[in-house]
Amino acid sequence: MKAYVFPGQGAQFTGMGKDLYDNSAVAKELFEKANEVLGFDITKIMFEGSAEDLKQTKVTQPAVFLHSVILAKTLQDFKPxxxxxxxxxxxxxxxxxxxxDFEAGLKLVYKRALAMQDACEANPSTMAAILGLEDEVVENACGEIEGVVVAANYNCPxxxxISGEVEAVNAACEKLKELGAKRALVLPVGGAFHSPLMKPAEEELAKAIEETTFNTPICPVYQNVTTTAxxxxxxxxxxxxxxxTAPVKWTQSVQNMIADGATEFIEVGPGNTLQGLVKKVSREVATSSAQI
Structure with missing residues (x-):
């Protein structure tokens, strides 16, 4: 079975989506629709902007979304x-x-990006990657630190x-190094995504989600929160x-997709980060990037 997976923030690069725009009438139409919906020329930033321009949350999130979704819509025989x-x-x-639908998804992404940016500015916070420790060791260590710091992204074994207040994340990094982490690296991100500090953003986004029509999917969706179909x-x-505000349980999602029959994972969007993570969960499955 083919599983299609879609990357998140951090996969952006200068020039992203330009090949789609130049080679597909469908893609060109959707990119121009996106400029109209957002009220600014996001295609110009995607195609010509600097890494710094693309790093702003309010740009990054719609840019990565557009690259992924427009690529999916231009694929032949896209039957996930x-x-x-x-x-x-x-x-x-x-x-x-x-x-x-495309427009509803784009509006939610932009609303999410703005709400997250506001939450980050209201409460200085950060994230750090912890390598080489069991999940349980990291979870327990975070639980012993004063202040807010939690496990946020279970990327692969x-x-x-981890994510939280700056001082708490720094303290957790020191503790985890003592416990044998190969690396405890503070990430260049705007704030503590997937932590309780995103509560104001969650409340704001909840209103927009409640007002949006959600249809029955054409195939099972493995969500970050539940990890199941x-x-x-x-x-x-x-x-x-x-x-x-909940952790991204990517490792567990991939494990469940494999258990449910996935034999091939196709990454749709910029970069190849997810393929690397999937391979660390299981060497048995095939991985590739979607190509038009």
Whole structure:
């Protein structure tokens, strides 16, 4: 079975999507529609902007979403049997599986980006990648630190990202190094995504999600919060709201997709980060990048 997976923030690069725009009338139309919906020329930033321009959350999230979704819409024989997305990529997966239409998905992504940026500015916070420790060791260590610091992204065995207040994350990094972490590296991100500090963003996004029509997907969606196949629109909504403050359980999602029959993982969007993570979960499955 083919599983299509969609990347999140961090996969962006200068020039992303230009080949799609130049080679597909469908893609060109959708990029121009996106400029109209967002009210600014995001294609110009994607095609010509610097890495710094692309790094702003309000640009990054719609840019990665657009690259992924427009690529999916230009693929021949795009018939996913299961989909999943990493963090932001979950909304791309929902459009690809026809839960959301293109415009509704883009509006939610932009609303999510602005709400997250506001939450980051209101409460200085950060994230750090912890390599080479069991998940349980990291979870327990975070629980012993004063202040807010939690496990945020279960990316693959031996790679877990923590998230929280700056001082608490720094203290957790020191403790985890003492416990034998190969690396404890503070990440260049705007704030503590997938932590309780995103509560104001979750509340804001919840209103927009509740007002958006969600359809039954054409295939099961493996959501970050539950890690299991979901097909019920009301449940998909609930999980998408919870996702901003809950951890991204990518390792567990991939394990469940494999258990349910996935033999090939196709990454749809910029970069190849997810292929690397999938390979660290299982060497047995095939991985590739979607190509038009």
């Amino acid at each position: 049997e299961m989909v999943a997305g990493h963090s932001l990529g979950e909304i791309s997966a929902l459009v690809a599986s026809e839960v959301l 031996g790679q877990l990202v 979901v097909t019920e629109p009301a449940e998909i909504k609930k999980n998408l709201i919870a996702q901003l």
